[in-house]
Amino acid sequence: MKRRLVLLGAPGSGKGTQAELITRQFGIPVTSPGAILRREKDLGTPLGLETAEMLQRGDLVPDKIIVKLIEDWLRLHGGYGFVFDGFPRTLPQAESLASILKSLHTSLDAAIWLEVSEETIRARISGRLQCRTCGFTTSVHSAKFADRPICPYCEGRLERRSDDDMSVLQTRLREYNTKTQPLADYYGRCRSCGELTETVTATQCSRIFRV
Ligand code: ADP
Numbered sequence: 001m002k003r004r005l006v007l008l009g010a011p012g013s014g015k016g017t018q019a020e021l022i023t024r025q026f027g028i029p030v031t032s033p034g035a036i037l038r039r040e041k042d043l044g045t046p047l048g049l050e051t052a053e054m055l056q057r058g059d060l061v062p063d064k065i066i067v068k069l070i071e072d073w074l075r076l077h078g079g080y081g082f083v084f085d086g087f088p089r090t091l092p093q094a095e096s097l098a099s100i101l102k103s104l105h106t107s108l109d110a111a112i113w114l115e116v117s118e119e120t121i122r123a124r125i126s127g128r129l130q131c132r133t134c135g136f137t138t139s140v141h142s143a144k145f146a147d148r149p150i151c152p153y154c155e156g157r158l159e160r161r162s163d164d165d166m167s168v169l170q171t172r173l174r175e176y177n178t179k180t181q182p183l184a185d186y187y188g189r190c191r192s193c194g195e196l197t198e199t200v201t202a203t204q205c206s207r208i209f210r211v
Contacts, residue, residue: 002109002197003028003081004101006088008183009114011172012121012128016137018114019085031073032085033066035135038161042132055163058171060089060179067096074100089180094187098195110198111187118173125169129158 005022007015019030037055040048051061070087088094101107127140129149133156138145140160149158163172190196
């Protein structure tokens with residue numbers, strides 16, 4: 001079974017939702033640099049404070065910081081596989097991941113690309129609600145949560161993420177188009193060299209959960 005996966009896609013493409021379904025169904029541990037950094041900010045740690053403004057502007061955080069987070073996580077939790085939600089997002093991050101995995105005598109099994117139109121992304125982001133406590137994500141359009149914005153899992157408060165603002169989204173999409181899209185070529189090459197068994201898009205992969 002493939003247990004070393006990366007989920008790639010634009011903001012709002014459903015990476016977090018898919019990652020959660022994969023972890024629930026197959027028990028593969030998941031991590032997301034974005035979620036880690038939001039938690040660090042809430043805790044007021046130096047890392048959280050250093051990166052908070054970058055998240056708020058919609059800029060990507062420097063590769064060095066993100067790679068260190070992932071490297072530390074892998075050493076602690078990566079023994080039984082992983083699903084990375086939102087990593088890698090740049091070519092240097094993808095290359096670092098390959099070399100970290102090599103040093104651990106392993107490699108990536110699949111890169112899954114979630115393809116969603118910009119129109120859908122804008123609609124989703126403008127209505128997205130997230131639990132401040134556990135990260136559960138839903139929509140203001142869901143009748144269940146519209147009147148009572150309380151998380152069904154932990155009773156935390158469901159809120160709009162402060163970077164889910166249309167002008168910040170513009171920057172996040174620009175970062176995605178310029179820095180993350182080139183990874184399609186990179187993983188295409190890895191696949192043809194036999195370094196990666198599969199690259200799939202959500203529409204091609206019949207086993208992926210419906211986005
Ligand atoms: P989304 O996929 O909706 O943009 P995330 O929670 O994955 O949400 O990311 C939120 C923010 O965290 C990004 O806009 C960026 O500032 C930062 N971030 C997350 N992952 C990375 C990464 N791999 N490299 C650099 N910055 C990242």
